[in-house]
Amino acid sequence: MDPFFDHNTRQLTQSSWGDWSTSSFTRIIGFSFLTSVFSNTYVFDSVKLFVLGSVIEMGRRLCQWLIERFRFQYSITAQFDEGDPSYEWIVLFLTQENVWRRSRDFRVNAKNSKRKWGIKTGPEGKGNADYVPTYEEPQLFRWKGYWLEIKRGKGAQTVSHHGPNQAATIYVSIYTLDMDVLSDLVEEARLRYIEVSRPNVTVYIADMPTYGPGFVWSNVKHKARRPLSSIILLDGVIDSLVKDAQEFIDSEAWYVSAGIPHRRGYLLYGPPGTGKTSTIYALAGELGLEIYSLSLSSGFVDDSFLQKAASSMPKNSILLIEDIDCAFPSRDDVDDEEPLLNAGFQGMVAQNYRRSGRKSAVTLSGLLNVIDGVGSEEGKLFFATTNYVDRLDPALLRPGRIDKKVQYQLATKGQAAALFTRFFAEMYPTSEESPATTEKDAIPLAKLAENFTEGVPDHEFSTAELQGFLLSCKRSPKEAVAGIASWTEKELMERQQKETREAKRKDMLREKREKQEARKLEGSIARTLGGMGMSIYPPATASGLVTGGPVVPSSSPQTPSPAYEDSSGKSSPVVSDDITNPARTTSEAEENVTDSVSTNSL
Numbered sequence: 001m002d003p004f005f006d007h008n009t010r011q012l013t014q015s016s017w018g019d020w021s022t023s024s025f026t027r028i029i030g031f032s033f034l035t036s037v038f039s040n041t042y043v044f045d046s047v048k049l050f051v052l053g054s055v056i057e058m059g060r061r062l063c064q065w066l067i068e069r070f071r072f073q074y075s076i077t078a079q080f081d082e083g084d085p086s087y088e089w090i091v092l093f094l095t096q097e098n099v100w101r102r103s104r105d106f107r108v109n110a111k112n113s114k115r116k117w118g119i120k121t122g123p124e125g126k127g128n129a130d131y132v133p134t135y136e137e138p139q140l141f142r143w144k145g146y147w148l149e150i151k152r153g154k155g156a157q158t159v160s161h162h163g164p165n166q167a168a169t170i171y172v173s174i175y176t177l178d179m180d181v182l183s184d185l186v187e188e189a190r191l192r193y194i195e196v197s198r199p200n201v202t203v204y205i206a207d208m209p210t211y212g213p214g215f216v217w218s219n220v221k222h223k224a225r226r227p228l229s230s231i232i233l234l235d236g237v238i239d240s241l242v243k244d245a246q247e248f249i250d251s252e253a254w255y256v257s258a259g260i261p262h263r264r265g266y267l268l269y270g271p272p273g274t275g276k277t278s279t280i281y282a283l284a285g286e287l288g289l290e291i292y293s294l295s296l297s298s299g300f301v302d303d304s305f306l307q308k309a310a311s312s313m314p315k316n317s318i319l320l321i322e323d324i325d326c327a328f329p330s331r332d333d334v335d336d337e338e339p340l341l342n343a344g345f346q347g348m349v350a351q352n353y354r355r356s357g358r359k360s361a362v363t364l365s366g367l368l369n370v371i372d373g374v375g376s377e378e379g380k381l382f383f384a385t386t387n388y389v390d391r392l393d394p395a396l397l398r399p400g401r402i403d404k405k406v407q408y409q410l411a412t413k414g415q416a417a418a419l420f421t422r423f424f425a426e427m428y429p430t431s432e433e434s435p436a437t438t439e440k441d442a443i444p445l446a447k448l449a450e451n452f453t454e455g456v457p458d459h460e461f462s463t464a465e466l467q468g469f470l471l472s473c474k475r476s477p478k479e480a481v482a483g484i485a486s487w488t489e490k491e492l493m494e495r496q497q498k499e500t501r502e503a504k505r506k507d508m509l510r511e512k513r514e515k516q517e518a519r520k521l522e523g524s525i526a527r528t529l530g531g532m533g534m535s536i537y538p539p540a541t542a543s544g545l546v547t548g549g550p551v552v553p554s555s556s557p558q559t560p561s562p563a564y565e566d567s568s569g570k571s572s573p574v575v576s577d578d579i580t581n582p583a584r585t586t587s588e589a590e591e592n593v594t595d596s597v598s599t600n601s602l
């Protein structure tokens with residue numbers, strides 16, 4: 001029975017009518033709303049699209065998930081970080097495999113670094129830039145029947161003078177589970193790199209601080225290989241060096257069986273410009289070794305940086321540390337650096353170690369650890385150069401750390417003649433059939449070289465200096481012969497003048513330091529006496545009326561002499577140059593300015 005309808009009276013009661021009408025109305029309205037919605041094709045199509053879109057998106061995500069699963073299960077991914085030598089290998093490999101053809105993003109580098117993996121953009125030698133693909137978008141290609149995918153990511157952070165830099169990382173995924181395929185790929189990339197770099201010596205330089213995991217050899221240069229014959233040293237020096245290094249490389253098995261770490265250290269020492277660095281580059285070119293170079297005088301190179309750098313070098317390569325004496329204190333350096341420090345910013349670390357008398361943040365023990373440590377084993381050659389061998393600690397020079405020392409000297413007459421001959425050899429071909437030049441016909445080259453050496457005193461000039469002179473008259477050997485005597489005379493005179501100025505400057509610096517130390521001492525005595533209620537001078541002395549006089553107790557223990565007090569009530573450390581001559585109480589600032597001006601003017 002219908003609760004809202006009274007069949008007897010056939011009337012609806014007031015309350016039941018209201019309820020019924022509401023519910024029916026809602027049903028009718030809802031139905032009609034839905035009917036109207038679905039009868040509207042626009043809305044219906046939108047819903048269909050929405051459902052379809054959701055299905056497609058789900059499908060896409062499912063596919064992505066499956067691909068990721070597949071990749072994870074059936075591929076090997078290798079990571080190549082910029083700054084590591086293997087990064088260079090893989091970039092060259094990708095360039096040679098023409099993977100870049102589908103690239104849209106390129107990094108443009110000036111060609112001066114002779115990078116070997118920039119893509120060819122036209123006929124050989126065209127343009128002054130390298131175009132290096134960045135692989136921002138993943139690329140797929142086939143190699144030896146395997147699918148490889150290349151992706152780029154972000155690597156370790158470095159900091160240069162221009163701010164932080166983000167090194168790049170290249171990920172190579174190979175769709176196989178065979179690790180041998182990956183090692184084959186890396187080995188092939190390495191061999192191709194060596195082949196391409198053969199006419200050059202590859203030099204990795206760490207010239208930026210690195211943060212985070214990994215290590216960045218931030219700069220790579222390819223220098224033209226220099227023939228050993230172009231290095232002019234005393235007879236037999238370079239040959240014995242090359243022979244020694246070659247023997248070391250060839251005798252790895254012997255080192256292992258003898259239980260001796262397979263590394264060897266060389267120290268090349270002598271005046272600047274005598275060919276130390278050139279020798280190492282020529283030797284690396286001859287033996288096909290890469291050079292990893294860093295300078296201890298770079299402010300950011302400390303013990304941990306050095307350790308990381310040494311451990312990230314590959315086998316059979318050279319670790320080159322130039323100016324190794326920077327890690328050792330020298331009193332002269334403190335004097336020399338003082339104006340620099342006062343001039344302004346040097347960096348907190350730099351200030352700390354420079355104040356300690358060193359130019360480097362690397363400590364001796366840090367350096368020895370690197371030479372002895374794990375990072376230095378495995379067929380690594382360690383080369384160090386210095387202009388000041390006497391500053392080196394004996395601990396560094398002991399066999400096992402430095403196995404061979406080579407002394408470089410200023411040029412002898414013989415070296416000067418060899419340099420001259422090398423310089424003008426092209427103008428004076430040795431072959432009999434070579435076309436003659438007028439100069440050649442006039443005087444033979446050997447004779448000219450002999451004449452040239454008459455104007456060069458033994459052991460006075462470096463090879464670099466003589467080379468500089470020859471460059472100024474490179475078109476005419478006769479001109480060089482004619483000008484050498486006056487050039488040496490002028491150079492020697494200038495050198496003497498410079499030495500006099502330098503000696504004077506050092507004297508002034510020493511004097512200044514002694515004065516400062518005396519002032520410090522006086523200040524501390526004054527403070528001590530002031531604290532005890534005493535003064536080093538009677539009150540009249542402090543006012544400048546009386547000079548000299550013994551140290552006497554102050555007349556009033558509670559009130560120290562105002563001459564030793566600054567505005568804050570503390571005793572002033574700067575009063576006089578000499579406690580036995582307290583009359584010089586006037587303008588210290590003026591005197592300091594005079595000192596520094598005269599120092600700078602020197």
Ligand SMILES: Nc1ncnc2c1ncn2[C@@H]1O[C@H](COP(=O)(O)OP(=O)(O)OP(=O)(O)O)[C@@H](O)[C@H]1O
Nearest residue numbers: 230231232233271272273274275276277278463464
């Ligand atoms: N013995 C040499 N034989 C040939 N060239 C030399 C020789 N010495 C110097 N030079 C020339 O002089 C320049 C500087 O040489 P290099 O940098 O090798 O000297 P260095 O001894 O390492 O100097 P520094 O101690 O200042 O580093 C180079 O261009 C090099 O060609």
